[in-house]
Amino acid sequence: TMMLAMSWFEDQQVDWIILETGMGGRLDATNICSPEICLITNIGLDHQQFLGDDRRTIANEKAGIIKPGIPVVVVEKDAETKNVFIDASSAKGAPLFWANSYDLPSDLKGSYQKHNINGAAAVFDLLFPESQSLWSLGFTRVRENTGFFGRWTPICESPRVVVDTGHNSAAFSFLVKQAAEECRGRQHWVLGAAADKDMGTVLQLLPKEASYYWTATSNNRTLSAEALSDIGSKFELNGAQYDNVNSALEAAKIAAEVDDLIIVAGSNFVVADLQL
Template sequence: MTIRPTGSDAILERLLSLHPKVIDLVLDRVHRLLEALDHPERAIPPAIHIAGTNGKGSTLAMLRAGLEGAGETCHAYTSPHLARFHERIRLAGEPIAEDELADLLAECEAANGSQPITFFEITTCAAFLAFARHRADWTLLEVGLGGRLDATNVIAPRLTIVTPVSMDHEAYLGDTIEKIAAEKAGILKPGTPCIVGPQDERALEVIEYRAARLGAPLQVHGQHWHVREEAGRLVFEDETGLMDLPAPRLIGHHQVLNAGMAVAALRALGRQRGAEAAMTCAEWPARLQRLTHGPLVEAAGPAELWLDGGHNPAAGAALAEALTRLPPRPLHLVCGMLRTKDAAGYMAPLAPVAERLHAVSIPDEANTLTAAETLAAATRAGLVADAAPSVAEAVAGIAAASPDARILICGSLYLAGHVLRANG
């Protein structure tokens, strides 16, 4: 018997059919629907808009923890979700309730009628409706794809943040770092300050050029602010002075840089009193996350089980660096990736630190690489690899052969979401 979805799941399923493409980067449809909804995007609490290739979600999580630590409330919009769609829309700190989500989606569906609109566009409009109807001090918005033509880029933000830009989504954003940076820098607004994370020089030139044309003041890593690890602490420094803070709760040197962007943003907002909470209270699942309970952990036995959703070459390099800082154990990767990603480019930095990669396909994901295709990419990247029928079988096999292993499930946020749902 087929179980039909109900509530918000049923509406979300219908919304997927409103446009033949998953991604179609124009803003006309969003503006049309927002006008029909009486422009909720103009009534949301002051917004902080975050674009970039890597680190957007982690930076947002630390910024949210910092603002909440300063006694303020935050709405937040992130994507994709891991286990449930409700994760994408947080109202004053809490995931949106099922009844309200269903009502908002139904309202957007009725206002849109049968006109073409992508899933991300109409659900972004639903998020704006929710944010406009609930009080909070801040709205934190993560760009879905790119920036200039992203559905979130219809607001007048109080502050923007551009995290590190690297190669990803070339089919939509362009085939050079300069073209991609131009799309990301599309969130900059006239006179609105922007925090700029560590950048390739070519990307930074593009960002600085757009900022100069718009009169958008920049706070650039390496020029206006600096961040470093020192004696197990985080040291942030800008023209205002030095801050000695706890190390970030999120693991990896790349999280030190993300923490720096969050602290720079808190400084720009006059909320630096929340900087310690930004370090110690942030939570962001599937970013080098240690799994400690559930059936997969039981299957791993004495082996460590970790999860990470990074999926491009820069994320692979950051992950490899972070793994070298953990106490040594034989590292086995269980990897599944989407067809749109540079699989070999992602895996290449991991080859020197991993003993073997076990390739899997991503369950219930039409755009997944097959296990055989992921295996071939791993071989091209210099990894010893084999294929496994499922994540659970890969984990059990590794644990049986190497009880002292560190098992890292990686390669895709969609795979990470499947793992979190399956693992309870």
Template sequence: MESAREYLLRIPEFAREKHTLREAEEFLRELDSPFPGTVIHVAGTNGKGSVCAFLSSILQASGYRVGTFTSPHLTDVRERICVDGEPIDEKAFQRSFERVRRAWERQRERGMTHPTFFEFLFYMAAACFQEEKPEVVILEAGMGGKRDVTNVCRPALTVITSVSLDHMAYLGNTVEEIAGEKAGIIKPGVPLVFDGNDPAAAAVIRNQAETAGAPWRDVRQEPLSVAWDGPFPRISFPFLGERVQARLPFPAEYQVWNGALAGKAAEVLAAGRRDKDFRPGQVSHSGNGQTVPPFKGVTVSAVSQGLAEARHVGRMEEVLPGVYFDGAHNRDGIRAFCQAAARIAGLLGKPAYLLFSAVSDKEYGTMAEELLRELKPAEVFVAHMENGRGLSAGELETAFARAEEKAEETGGRRPGIRMFPSVSEAFSEAMKEKKAGNGLLFCAGSLYFIGELKECLKEEKHDQF
């Protein structure tokens, strides 16, 4: 009998057509699985997963049961559907899968085509959360927002993280166009908290919110203090007349804004809101008005605790002493990664070694230039990953060779570049060089790449390192 995982992995072979939101609403009705409790909808380019992790941690510290739907996964597809920070168990995963498959078989008789991989998992999350009954559900949008299947939800709060150029083939060629897609999650009367990192994107988001009558807060306009405890940031900001103070568990400056964004979202929940036009957790525009009571458990101490205890794998994660994994995979993400990695290397006074891989639809040439210019690695290792969209080692080597030429023109140093046909070989060699050079190893370029590296950690014994 074909397992749920085998079936899911085959879906991209025969189901590529995205469905409309009306069709998604119809499927959820067939499944009889509107999301329970209060829904928080999160979109953006970079930082979505981190904000979801911070919010989940804050709400758990506040005493709430929390469900999260996020993407992508690193090593196990169950990572996408979590309750209180843990992937659902195998039995719950299988039950959810069977419910969705039976619902689709009924829909097929009415002429509906098969859900895409992402849609199918979203419906599985809906089925699972109906069974698990979390008090809060956090939904991370896919690459877009406006036309994303997650946009069928009727949230109590929407959150938009930093917006920058990525997925241009699908979302548009300018920051303004991409921001318009992300802002598609904004709902009439529903509070919005966003990261106005880019002035052009922020203007689009504000305009959309004001048009929808959605009260908004831009975290970049809020008071925020940042200090440093070695490589770890300490943040402090006002919270309902008191002050949150937390040492973030990620050695990366970019997490400052993600943490602050989650904190301000928590403040909106703690304050509560009444709006006659929305019902938290329901399929869009259904039913009468409903009160959103204050989340009384969300206190300044719970927010501080939740920020300090948040966990998010593959985001400037020190997986072994002096070895960091980061899922940065676009131009702005790589820039933020370089700042964090260079800071760590500078504080420790050690050379940085880089292990990199990427998928073919990313601006990998630009990323290579940024990495050489800002990180200045002692040596670069590039690897072909098993993902079908993965670039060959030769293409990656060529990208870095061209980046080297540009770096030399501006007086930069020329690191060695070594290419490998597999991630495991590249990781093994990079670890040896890191040890020999008494340095630090930073791995970045793709979340799929980080997933393969995680598998390497499971398979290899690293006593030799």
């Protein structure tokens, strides 16, 4: 798929390509390319069976995209991971830049997006310093220009429904806080998951007083609604089980009152199954 994509980009004669690693970095297929710049976002615990059990080890895998002499921007500068990136960039003679706070307005929702915006802005600042007024404006039109969907995206009002592809504890630490800040009534969580995810670390973050709608997805990697419910019960999270996302969402809509908030999350597969 990587080579098919690169062939298509060449046929279309695109000006710029943004390549995202599939997982990790050190062993990823995107490493065949020599980029203009590299960007490493925040490090969370995910894919531990492949990348390692702690953030420092995972950071070392992520640092595998750093190339000799190529600038690299790192979004998060924290005590656990910063030396990994300092050492990796120094060893390869790659200029290292930590993303500053740009405080740019954006149409992207969710408090966590400020970190992503800072990383992207730092890249633009290095590549196009003379065009800051133009690319700054672009952040206010991300959804309009790209069709961006699935990160704290509202799809319905009264009751309000938002969808988010967040699927690990790092993402849910933001989602739980965001939901608490925005919800004026009761929270309703429509949740599905892939079978290979550690959902215990996710569900332990969720509020016990919320309503839950456990769902399977159409993907063959799905965790069954029953299995997800069993994990939730360990953390006193109670709800009904559904065999598809849309049935679960419909049940949540029926139960919700006007000031309630429905959050559909847990997996890319959950969001992909939505019939809008």
